[in-house]
Amino acid sequence: MRKNIKLTAAAAAALALSLGLTACGTASDPAAKAESGAKADPNKALVVAASPTPHADILAYVKDNLAQKAGLKLEVREFTDYVLPNTATQQGQVDANFFQHKPYLDDFNKKNKTTIVPVVNVHLEPLGLYSKKAKALSDITSGQTVAVPNDTTNEGRALKLLADNGLITLKDGAGSGAKLSDIEDAKGLKFKEIEAATLPRALGDVDAAVINGNYAIEADLEPAKDSLALEKAEGNPYANFLAVKEGNEKDARVEKLAKLLNSPEVKKFIEDKYAGSIVPAFGPTAK
Template identity: 40%
Template sequence: MQASTFLKKTFSISTLALLLAACGSQTETASSAASDNAASATTEKKEIVFGTTVGDFGDMVKEEIKPLLEKKGYTVKLIEFTDYVRPNLALAEGELDINVFQHKPYLDDFKKEHKLDITEVFQVPTAPLGLYPGKLKSLDDIKDGSSVSAPNDPSNFARALVMMNDLGWVKLKDGVNPLTASKHDIAENQKNIQIVELEAAQLPRSRADVDFAIVNGNYAMSSGMKLTETLFQEPSFAYVNWAAVKTADKDSQWVKDVAEAYNSDEFKTYAKERFAGYKYPAAWGEAAAQGAASEAAATASAIPAEASAAQ
């Protein structure tokens, strides 16, 4: 009996010791994990992967933004794209930290359609959409049945329609939203314009085959075209482009540092010399008042809104 009692006590003590050891181990593990998480949370991001379309936005990163961020201790990598689809998908999938190539109407449409959790964070200098000569060299050369190439994505195609409305080549329906205008919103095609819809990157080359081409600024610049060649430019400031990041990153320190670089005096001086004629971010001040007035006037006068009061 005494031996049995002794064995039971010994077993109980051993079991208790094991349980205490296990609890201690779990506590240490939990404490270690918490410490690791805290350390991870406080670790600053030091490599930033940019995604831009080829041309001016990529040049801005390579020539000015990268050196400015390197002074802050960052490593900068740039991936350039030749389309308007992959940059947002790559951002959402984590291949990029930030992209710079799009205006807000396009971003809003794209992230809604593809259910992406990305958001705009700051504006960047942007070449305006322009009408360039093709086989015909002057606006006065327009004739019945002339062909005009235009970007085929919905938001930029809407811009092209508004430009042709401004020129009197087509008439859009009263009250149409200029940000979402489509072919269905054409009330009259006074010049019987043949609109050729193409991927934006193909528009510069299309000039050999059409009478006029409406070309996105970044692709015009990357193709060696000049803003001084445009026959007509859109007046609206609604399409000044934005940088976008994953929504979870929008308040990160690295995003604030990138925004600071793009809004720095050094970058402003560089952009105004290197990209003269561009539309600049509202945050820069000098173009904000002019842009707001210009946009309001253009929207009000370009597309009559007789039926808009009920909206």
């Protein structure tokens, strides 16, 4: 049985309060560095914050099948939002996190003055367009409403998916941070910005929605089968990775976990369990 710790809304709120009240060392604090990174106790459990699916599932596989042989004690704490895992990592409430891609982390660090850094890529969750009303892309027509994630990087990613499939036209130069204002031709479509985690529940209230792969799977959608359009894996910058607070990359426990997450066993687990809806994307992260 999995013994991961899942944060409910109340628990998450309590953690957020504790983070605000706890004085922790920063990246420039010598005392903080002395107790972390390469000098961290290798016998203590490595605590990793993760989204429930697929991140915590992959970590649970590592914990149950690979960690003990590698001499790694692993504890997984599940979070259901995209903010607290980074905040908890920055403040030392957890040792690492596994839930995000590079464009999101870059934007988060910039806005919050945090110093989280990627360690190793693990997998890609293709973003997909879903609908309970349309059976094909050609069914998405003028006057209909499409929901997109409301956070900066995932909204830009969603708009690119729509543009790549001919549903909208973006202005020249609109990149990964594209906003609704960057749509040059909406082709009669209307847009609704919704928090990424709640998009599956809103699917019945709109004509279509662009949903992150992990949230689609949690909602019993199969991206490879159920999506009207799906991101391509080749050359995709949105691989999800293990991340830590800067300075902790050489923690021996982190290095062990990084190696296990890029192992042949984990590759097979991802391919067998997710059948193309989530794909391995091993290797170094983009700088």
